[in-house]
Amino acid sequence: MRAPLESMRVGGIRRRKPRLLSVVVPVYNVADYVADSLDSILRQPLREVCAIEVVVVDDGSTDGSADIVKDIAAKDSRVTLISQPNSGVSIARHTGIEATTGDLLTFVDPDDILPRDAWSSMIRTLRRTGSDFAVGSAERVTVVNGEERRYVTPLMRRNHTRTRLRCRIEDAPLMLADVFVWNKIFRRSFWTDNDITFPERTRYQDQVALTQAFLSARSFDILSDVVYDWRVRSDLSSATQKRAQIANLVERITTKRQTVELVAAFGSEKLMRTLRTEILPIDMWEHFRAAVNPTTEDPDRYWSLLRDVVLELWYDAGVPFEETTVPRGQRLMAWLVAQDRRSDLADLIEMIDERGPAKAIQAFAAAEDLPVGL
Known part of the structure; x- marks a missing residue:
C-alpha cells in the first residue's frame, strides 16, 4: 500500500509532501563502518517525507560488508541489498539510482554518519521553492587521541554562510566547488532527465556529476544547516x-x-x-x-x-x-x-x-x- 499524500499550504499554493526519499549507498569493504552508517539513515525523522527506501549496492566486498547489510535488510524492509562484481563506486551508484523509485534522491557514503535530522530542512525548502535540488553544509569529523574534532572547510563555510533560495549557478558561481554528492537532495526526475552521470573508475567522480547538476538546474537552494558528517577514516593510507x-x-x-x-x-x-x-x-x-x-x-x-x-x-x-x-x-x-x-x-x-x-x-x-x- 502506497503511503498517503500529505500537503502543506505555502503562499496559497498547496505543496504535496513527497511520497518517498530514495537513499543510495555504495558499499565496498566497509565492514567496520556500514552498520553505524545505515543506523544513522534509518533513524532519520520523517517529518517532511512519507517514507524512505535505502538501496545499498555492494560492489564486490570481500570483508563481510554484504552480510552485515543483509542482516540489517532482513530486519528492516526499507533496506534493499543489491550485489554486483567489483566495478567501482560510479557504477555502484548508477546501479542504485536505477533501482530507486522515490520522488527525491540522495546519497550517503557507507563510512559516514548523518546528523540527527539531516533531511528535514532540505525537503521542506524544496517543497516551498520547487527547486531542482537543495544543498546543505557538512562537517569533517576526525578522532584524535580518542577526542572527536569537527570543522568546516573554508570553501564550505563561504558557500553556506547564509540560506539562499532559488539560486542559479551564475548567482552563486563558487558553488561549483561543492563537489560532494552526499550533502544534497535531488528531485529524482531532475537527475534522470538531465542524464547526470559519474565518470567511471576515478577517485574524483563527484566533481563532474555535480558540475553537470549545477549547470543544468533551473534553480537550487543553499542552506546553512549542517546536513552531513564527513568522517575522516583513521585506516586510510597516507x-x-x-x-x-x-x-x-x-x-x-x-x-x-x-x-x-x-x-x-x-x-x-x-x-x-x-x-x-x-x-x-x-x-x-x-x-x-x-x-x-x-x-x-x-x-x-x-x-x-x-x-x-x-x-x-x-x-x-x-x-x-x-x-x-x-x-x-x-x-x-x-x-x-x-x-x-x-x-x-x-x-x-x-x-x-x-x-x-x-x-x-x-x-x-x-x-x-x-x-x-x-
Whole structure:
C-alpha cells in the first residue's frame, strides 16, 4: 500500500509532501563502518517525507560488508541489498539510482554518519521553492587521541554562510566547488532527465556529476544547516602516498579537463573565471608537494604531466596561476612548476616546512625577481 499524500499550504499554493526519499549507498569493504552508517539513515525523522527506501549496492566486498547489510535488510524492509562484481563506486551508484523509485534522491557514503535530522530542512525548502535540488553544509569529523574534532572547510563555510533560495549557478558561481554528492537532495526526475552521470573508475567522480547538476538546474537552494558528517577514516593510507601515484594525478587531470569542458559549453565567462581562479587550483598543492617527494612514482613522468596541466589549465588559458586565490605559497609553487624549476620547488617546500610559509616565502622572494601576484 502506497503511503498517503500529505500537503502543506505555502503562499496559497498547496505543496504535496513527497511520497518517498530514495537513499543510495555504495558499499565496498566497509565492514567496520556500514552498520553505524545505515543506523544513522534509518533513524532519520520523517517529518517532511512519507517514507524512505535505502538501496545499498555492494560492489564486490570481500570483508563481510554484504552480510552485515543483509542482516540489517532482513530486519528492516526499507533496506534493499543489491550485489554486483567489483566495478567501482560510479557504477555502484548508477546501479542504485536505477533501482530507486522515490520522488527525491540522495546519497550517503557507507563510512559516514548523518546528523540527527539531516533531511528535514532540505525537503521542506524544496517543497516551498520547487527547486531542482537543495544543498546543505557538512562537517569533517576526525578522532584524535580518542577526542572527536569537527570543522568546516573554508570553501564550505563561504558557500553556506547564509540560506539562499532559488539560486542559479551564475548567482552563486563558487558553488561549483561543492563537489560532494552526499550533502544534497535531488528531485529524482531532475537527475534522470538531465542524464547526470559519474565518470567511471576515478577517485574524483563527484566533481563532474555535480558540475553537470549545477549547470543544468533551473534553480537550487543553499542552506546553512549542517546536513552531513564527513568522517575522516583513521585506516586510510597516507594522502601523500596516494598523491604520489601516477594514476592519481592522471585521474585528477582528467576530472579537471572534463569540468572545464562542461563550463566552457555553458558559455559563461564569469563561471569560467571563477573555476580557474578559485576552484581548480584548490587541491593542486598536494601534487606540487608530491612532485618533489622522494617516494613519488616515476618522478620524471609525474613532473612532466604536472607541468603540462599547469600550463594548459592556467597559463595557456590566459589566467596565470599568480591570479588565483589560493595562498601565496601555493601560487609560488605553481609558478616554479611552470618555469620547470623542480629543484627550486623542492628547496621552497623544504624551507616552508622548516621555517613556516611566511618566512620561507619572504626569503625566497628576496632572491628572485617574481612576477606580479607573487
